[in-house]
Amino acid sequence: MGLPGAGKTTVFNALAQQRAEVGSFGGAEAHRAVVRVPDDRLTRLSEMFHPRKTTPAEVRYVDVAGGMVAAGGEAKAAARIGQLRTADELCHVVRAFESDTHPHPRGSVDPRRDFDEMMADLVLADLSIVEKRVDRLDRELRMGKAAPGNPQWRELELLKQFKPALEDGRPIREFDLAESDRRLLRPYGFLSEKPMLVILNTGDDVSSARDAEETIRAVAGDRAVGVTSLAGRLEMELGELDETERLEFMRDLGIEELGLGRVVRLSYQLLDLVSFFTVGEDECRAWTVGRAAPATEAAAQIHSDIARGFIRAEVVRYEDLVESGGLVEARKAGQLRSEGKTYPVQDGDVINFLFNV
Ligand SMILES: Nc1nc2c(ncn2[C@@H]2O[C@H](COP(=O)(O)OP(=O)(O)OP(=O)(O)O)[C@@H](O)[C@H]2O)c(=O)[nH]1
Ligand SMILES: [Mg+2]
Structure with a gap:
């Protein structure tokens, strides 16, 4: 607007x-x-x-x-x-x-x-x-x-x-x-x-x-207002290029990241949202939930059945998972925690929900 x-x-x-x-x-x-x-x-x-x-x-x-x-x-x-x-x-x-x-x-x-x-x-x-x-x-x-x-x-x-x-x-x-x-x-x-x-x-x-x-920022002076700048026309034109050309132009212009990344991050901050992930052979997926929302609410994002039949959540921090190299290794290292319904979900949690319907 x-x-x-x-x-x-x-x-x-x-x-x-x-x-x-x-x-x-x-x-x-x-x-x-x-x-x-x-x-x-x-x-x-x-x-x-x-x-x-x-x-x-x-x-x-x-x-x-x-x-x-x-x-x-x-x-x-x-x-x-x-x-x-x-x-x-x-x-x-x-x-x-x-x-x-x-x-x-x-x-x-x-x-x-x-x-x-x-x-x-x-x-x-x-x-x-x-x-x-x-x-x-x-x-x-x-x-x-x-x-x-x-x-x-x-x-x-x-x-x-x-x-x-x-x-x-x-x-x-x-x-x-x-x-x-x-x-x-x-x-x-x-x-x-x-x-x-x-x-x-x-x-x-x-x-x-x-x-x-x-x-x-000074007049808005309020935590529910964020401020950023974006070179609209330039970024729109960059968006019309193919990937290789775009990266080349961005390097020449000294642009590290397109505005979308920054705008989305600021929006998550303003709305107090965090990302959690589900992983597996079938699908790796990012989800959005309010900061510190209970595990059952995160489960409900995926399916209401998972929230209803919630048994527990196996949770590992993204950084720990990457460092250990896999879920099996993370489990061995004791980084895969078992959490209950009220566990407050953190940004970057990788979660496996166990449920029974
Ligand atoms: N020089 C320059 N021109 C721009 C920039 N951003 C938009 N424009 C120009 O400003 C004019 C209006 O841009 P729009 O994006 O249509 O503006 P808008 O707010 O959507 O306009 P309405 O929907 O009609 O209210 C267009 O001719 C754009 O090319 C910019 O960053 N630099
Ligand atoms: Mg318009």
Whole structure:
């Protein structure tokens, strides 16, 4: 998401290696792509186990039409807000490149201004929902529609706290919400509550946006906002080359890694996600789960039966497995631990679930 012409589609193409048409200002259709999460650890495991299939984790990116959330009439706004509401994280593309052929619609390139404008817009979108809902809920509850102890009372209390903050231009993510409150509010999909990764779309030199990065980091000043820079157009063009050519260009330009790797890592951090792996002759696969989620939740990612019939999990750290050279060796070395249902899954765990259905 981001302002018109910020380079959203360009960045989307760069991340997802797609060829969606750029520069078509304001097309209403969202572009979608499923992107394989690059992870050297999975590659290494695959070399160890020679599985028939190697399956990376996936991220779904959606490139929504440009502009302020509420712009372009009610129907357009509703569609755009709908697309954003279901997202786990917002990637906010902010223009940091200069271009004579495509001048900035505001006449100057000013990442801080654009960032503030979009944030204010998200806050407004939430405020209009909160206002409507507070009035209705208030009326309903006073008419005795909910018994004491009904979670709707808590809902109303929270919305009433949000209202003055939103009116003040402050995002909902500034509230330190308990997990139970978060769950209660989830159906709203408040935009200013979502973790946000700001992607400064730079010209060919990514380091040109270092100052802007710092400024935005300082104003965002919040752990649910991450900031990075990406040379959108350059990376999109690199994505169109074949592998050998691409590596050659990257070496010449001194680029060690494409932006996708960095963006995904930052997103995992923001969302507090970790990767765990399953290995075998059949398939080596990377999975995604919340940090320190219990082993049964990780099992449920694979199949609900595995969670239901969970007996135990055999767990070895990725580094230990690689160092020992295989599961048999890891077991001999005492690195294969036996863990129960509540074991908190760590990043890089290689897990074999034992279950009974
Ligand atoms: N010079 C330069 N131009 C860029 C860069 N990124 C995007 N552009 C150009 O800016 C124009 C708009 O890019 P898009 O990716 O279509 O921007 P957008 O945010 O998707 O635009 P809308 O969807 O219409 O809001 C295109 O002509 C791009 O080629 C960049 O890093 N450098
Ligand atoms: Mg676009």
